[in-house]
Amino acid sequence: MTSLPSSSKVVIVGGGIVGCSTAYHLAKMGVEVVLLERKKLTSGTTFHAAGLVGQARSNANVTQLLGYSIDLYKKLEAETGQATGWKMNGGLRLACNEERWTEVKRQATTAHSFGLDMQLLSPQEAQDLWPLMDIGDVVGAAFLPTDGQANPSDITLSLAKGARMAGAQIFEDVKVLSVDIQNGVIRGVVTEQGRIDCEKVVVCAGMWTRPFCAAHGVNVPLVPVEHQYIVTERIEGVTSTLPTLRDPDRLTYWKEEVGGLVMGGYEPNPKLWRDGSLPPGFHYTLLDNDFDHFTPIMELALGRVPALERAGVKQMINGPESFTPDGMFILGEAPEQRNFFVGAGFNAFGIASGGGAGMALAEWVAKGQAPFDLWPADIRRFGRPHFDTDWIRSRTYEAYGKHYTMAWPSEEHHSARPCRKSPLYDTLKADGAVFGEKLGWERPNWFADLAAGEGQADVYTFQRPNWHDAVGREHRACREAAVLFDQTSFAKFALKGPDAEAALQWIAANDVGRPVGSLTYTQMLNDRGGIEADLTVVRRARDEYYIVTGTGFATRDFDWISRNIPAGMNAQLFDITSAHAVLSLMGPRARDILQAVTRADVSNAAFPFGTAQTIGIAGCPVLAMRVTYVGELGWELHFPVEYASAVYAALHKAGAAHGLRNAGYRAIETLRLEKGYRAWGAEIGPDHTPDEAGLGWAVKLKKDIPFRGREAVATQRATGVRKMMATFTTAPDVILSGRETIYRDGTRVGWLSSGGFGHTLGLSIGMGYVRNPEGVTTDYVLSGRYELEVATVRVPAEVSLAPLYDPKMLRVKG
Structure with missing residues (x-):
């Protein structure tokens, strides 16, 4: 029996294709790595994989990752002398x-x-x-x-041989019993044959990953x-x-x-x-x-x-x-434990993704961040419902069954619902709400007109869907009167402590050191200047901030903020999502309605944009935040959940004379497209900087305040950008849903990150980056002649760098 080393920088648990690929890439980077397999390499699930290797996915970076696998498999046999069975036969x-x-x-x-x-x-x-x-x-x-195919066992053994050639140590028949974690710090792993001291652990244990990680407080949703x-x-x-x-x-x-x-x-x-x-x-x-x-x-x-x-x-x-609840594999550093990494849940395409997944995971382990944005696969996309095995099994059952069904635009899952509900769920359902689901939360997508006989359900199609007219009603009501969105599912955090301001100033790109009652829209950047979070911050007190971010980013943003509080600073982050309901009152009549239900002065002079005040409504203390994501006058109203029914009723009673109606998330989407507002996970993310996204105005570069990513932003501002976010319009009968190809003067320059319909403009709208390796300027973007490829057909399009809709000037640009 070969004796184990006493220590290693990194220990990988699991010798399937993902574990061996991770070891291969770490060793190639010069990182000391040991891989431990409880039995034999490939003996878990890799050995019986079918071995098809495809590339095309709906996300650019996941497609890039799969393409990396193919590039690696092409050359691996020549490098190692170990057969792979790779054939690029299409x-x-x-x-x-x-x-x-x-x-x-x-x-x-x-x-x-x-x-x-x-x-x-x-x-x-x-x-x-x-x-x-x-x-x-x-x-x-x-x-x-x-595309092509490979022999799963051969390609894994080739990766293992390449890893050994680069210095990795691989041991079979060594079962890992536990990870030694002391005071939140990984100290080593304990095996049946002894202990190995290490700083980082990577668990690539296939279907064993969930129970193994759970024993260490790390949640990995797979079945x-x-x-x-x-x-x-x-x-x-x-x-x-x-x-x-x-x-x-x-x-x-x-x-x-x-x-x-x-x-x-x-x-x-x-x-x-x-x-x-x-x-x-x-x-x-x-x-x-x-x-x-x-x-x-x-x-x-x-x-x-x-x-x-x-x-x-x-x-x-x-x-x-x-298999996982959403059909995508799981990569990244666990939010529950630093230096504890996971690569698992490959949904029967582990051979196709193994090469790229191992590369990405190795970069993550060695450098502390992924080589590019991998949000669809990021372990932090999961949240509270994903701790429950029954919920996971129910949703995974549905996801597997949909593997080859039609991938409809805007399709919702139906299993494991309802799970997390706003206090207004039943009231909204009775009013015709058709709900979608995000991180377990039921959220109104649109409202059917029950009196007119509209069906209260989605009917999916690649043409205009059955909710198109209903969303149009809600959209126009927001532009012409007022609407109420139930956004209780927003993730909400409290940052408290004497060093709260200093900590947040380092983490946030915008200046949050403003007076109590100030509301700040800000990004949070990585060292490359990429946008890791996009949120709003309210200063509640000298030592307290209230932070609001998107429903699906609750785990990720909490993890990013908490990990980036500088060492030694006295500031603590708390997730208070479940304590607060949120109603967003938006539209030109919003002030009239709000003034009718509160004694507070909500005039523009007394309550300017970008501020927050506590006001009273129906006996409830409401944190009213003057902000908008739809391009109209409005307030987000945050308050304790037990007051939801009373506040909702008061607003609707006062709003009846002003045309107030309920509206859903699909109207938010059409409204924000007309304003050109960016969405994290679509227009912005870790691969996009504020200057590229047209958000440079929200960066405190002119102030002498250090913040993470400052140097990268300053360097880019001096040298210029190579891509720029723009908005495109095309004929109303063209169906845009995102990922359509952008052509400038006949040359492919990018793709749409979002697509939809602007009910005010009467045009189809898309947003996407115009790319050019030689650099992109405003003149470059606006001087081109544009087309969009939609379902392989090119259609003419107009480009804009300004909002298409501006209520202050009572105009639309189309």
Whole structure:
């Protein structure tokens, strides 16, 4: 038995493809790393993966990460001398009805936006590439030449060999029992064969990750799900160059395997494996085949490849795979414990993402931040509902069943709901609210006119959806009268302590050292100047701030703020989200309504924009914040949850004479697009700086106040930007939903980060960055002739760097 080292900078737990890839990349960076595998490399779930490697995703950086995997797999065998089974034989995706064809065309445009050569094919052209398939029901197909396939075990062993060549130490048959954490600091790991001192731990333990991490206070929401596929004997006509094939309308995927075929699928009624506990000694182990459960998939497959009926089945494989509640893998540093990293939950595309995920995780471990924005995969996207295993299992069941269903714009999940509810949930539901869900919170998306017989449910489509007119009503009411948004789901924090101002001045890019009652809109930046958070801050007292951020960013923003309080400063951060309800009163008649329910003076002179006051409404102390995200006069009203019904009733009673109506989040989206307001996770994020986003005015660069990211902003301001946020308008019959390609003078320069319809303008609106490696200026943006590629068709568009709608000047620009 080889003795373990006494110490290492980093210890990786788990020897599947992600663990070995992380070790490979850390070792290449010169980081001392030890990888421990409880049994043998690949013996958990990697060994039974199907091995398809695709790239196209709906997020640019996730697509980039998958593209990195392919670039790595191309060269890995030559580097290590270890076979990988990598073949870049391309990937086909079929469409068998008109709606699926629309989806595929939109996916092709997204691929073009991100620089991928996805080609649209006729049914016959698809069959020419894949002769064995029946194309009687095929409408069209997409082909990505750079997709491929790999042998999961071989590619993992190649990564392991490359890691050893670069200095990593890898030990098999070493079970990690625990991580030694003392006073919040990782000191080492304890194994069955002894202890290894270390500073950082990376858990890449597949379906074992959730229970292992939970024992150390770290939450990783994933569920093992049974996933079956078959491997056939040789079939005449199957060549080694056959592309991979995805047939989502028949829920199946295919790849060539030694002259035969691998065929598997994603059934709508998956089988979650066990109750979350895992059996001892489970390695190189498959589950019992469930022929009855697989039969519907087999029947669908036979309709596509009739030769399958005559083929011998060499092997049927049923193995558990880790799936997550949203179908995306999990990367990053755990918010509960510093220097505790996770790479898990790969939803049956761990081979496709393994190379890039290992690279990103290694960068995160070595440098303290990801190489680029990976918010869709960030472990901090989860929150309170994700601690409950039953909630996770319910949502994951739905996510697995949707793996190959249509990816509709604005589609909501239906499982595990309702979970977190505003006190006004039942009242709003009775008024026609159609709810969406974010981090477990039920939030009104729009309001159906029940008296007029409108259905109180979403009907999904790639055309104008059934809520379009209802959102238009709410949108116009906000522009012409007033609306009330229930935004109780906002994340709300309190920062308290004698050093609260000093701490927040360091973390925030804008100047928060203003008088009590001041409201400040600010970003929080990383060392590259990228925007890590986008929020509002109210100074409540000399030593207290009230911080408000988006619903979905509760975990992330709390983690960012708390971690960046400088050492030695006396300031504490508290999450007070559940204590406060929020009603946002917006519109030109908002002041009339608010004045009718309070004795406080809410005139412009007494209550200017960018300030906050405590006022009384219906016996309730209300923190009224004069701010807007829709471009109209308005206030966010924050108050204890027990007063919600009384405050809501008072506002509606006073608002009846002024045309007040309820409105939802989809109206907020259309309204903010007309104003050009940025959304974190779309227009802004860690890869975007304030100057690039048009938010340089919110940075205190002219003041002699240090803040994180200052040097990066100053350097960029001196040298100029290479991308700039702009707003685009096009004809009202063009459906924009985001990720459409931007062309300037015929050259691809970016993609839309958001898309929708402006009901005031009567035009479709999109926002996105205009990019140019040589630099971008205002003149460069405004001097171009623009087109947008929408579902592979180019349409003319107008560009603007100013808000399209300005109520102060009573004008719209279109």
